[in-house]
Amino acid sequence: MNSPLAEPAIAEAGRAPAVLEGSGLSYAHAGVGTIFDGVSLTVRRREIVALMGCSGCGKSTLLRVLAGLEKPVAGEVRFLGDGLVEPHPRSALVFQQPSLLPWLNLAGNVGFGLDFAHQPKAARAELAERVAAAIDAVGLAGREAAYPSELSGGMAQRAALARALARQPELLFADEPFSALDAITRAEMQALLVDVVHRWHSAVLLVTHDIDEAILVADRIVLMGGRPGRLVQEWTVDIPRPREDFPEAVSALRLAILAALRHSSQ
Ligand SMILES: Nc1ncnc2c1ncn2[C@@H]1O[C@H](COP(=O)(O)OP(=O)(O)OP(=O)(O)O)[C@@H](O)[C@H]1O
Ligand SMILES: [Mg+2]
Structure with a gap:
């Protein structure tokens, strides 16, 4: 279930085609320096990927680069196979504030x-x-x-x-979309998100601080950490849905992610 990202890529055979491919991405702000470096992340068709990591590690910046809102200083973003220079019309964004x-x-x-x-x-x-x-x-x-x-x-x-x-x-970018909502509404929105993206055949890249949200919603969880930020660990969530019906598996994964989060923010 748990695979360190340093290992060679798993064989591509039999996997859904990539919607989004970020490779070797680095980003720097003038005066602040390098925010993240050497980040590669692929989101496949209909896949829900959760991006986690401590505050300030660069998740929102990475999302903005992958969405074509910011230019990386190194690396490349491809969307449906084409190099991305501006937000793609078949992508959409949802943020914490509905705006x-x-x-x-x-x-x-x-x-x-x-x-x-x-x-x-x-x-x-x-x-x-x-x-x-x-x-x-x-x-x-x-x-x-x-x-x-x-x-x-x-x-x-x-x-x-x-x-x-x-x-x-084809891909929905969501940056902490439910973090301003109360717990009941948030749970409803998490279920709604999974339901609609499955029905509408969209993939999702979801930034969240909420481990339970990541486990309930995502097919894969990616952890960012370090300074400058890197992707340090990932988990494939192979717990059947609805995941609330498998509390022991959810709890075990929650503990593993929590330990990795603590380690990554030290
Ligand atoms: N416009 C900006 N100018 C300068 N520095 C910035 C700018 N935007 C972000 N940063 C810096 O980049 C780093 C990463 O910020 P980012 O917002 O991507 O982190 P984050 O992981 O999304 O944090 P959080 O979990 O708190 O939302 C931070 O150190 C932040 O101070
Ligand atoms: Mg953020």
């Missing part, structure tokens, strides 16, 4: 930007259908006319997820 536009209603927010020039061209009716399907997928059908100020934190985060899904993403 909805207050002057647009729910349907307007979910559809916002879908007709921008860099998005694949689609007929107006098709875009409306995509917006409706995404709103339905996150359980907000009937609330299309509601404005952000009328939505609870959980509903706003569902709306942010719908906005991402409406882009029909």
